Amino acid sequence: MTYxxxxxxxxxxxxxxxxxxxxxxxxxxxYVDDQIDVKSQKLDALKMAAKDPLFLADIREIHADFDSIEHETL
Known part of the structure; x- marks a missing residue:
């Protein structure tokens, strides 16, 4: 049985x-598995990134790059 x-x-x-x-x-x-801690650390990092000005600036720059080609056709 597994529990x-x-x-x-x-x-x-x-x-x-x-x-x-x-x-x-x-x-x-x-079995000892610490993935819960790893997962919570990753979620905390994502929450911090959502408020990081440099990260947000990078996202805006990438978004702008793709905006210019978004309406092109192949």
């Missing part, structure tokens, strides 16, 4: 309660 749960980390430790189906099990395999 997935997101646990908080306190003092570099994780505590979890296994569901009743795991009763009488002698061993389980635990």
């Amino acid at each position: 997935k749960i997101v646990c908080s980390v306190k003092n570099n430790q994780v505590t979890l309660t296994l569901p009743p189906d795991f009763r009488n099990k002698e061993q389980v395999t635990v």
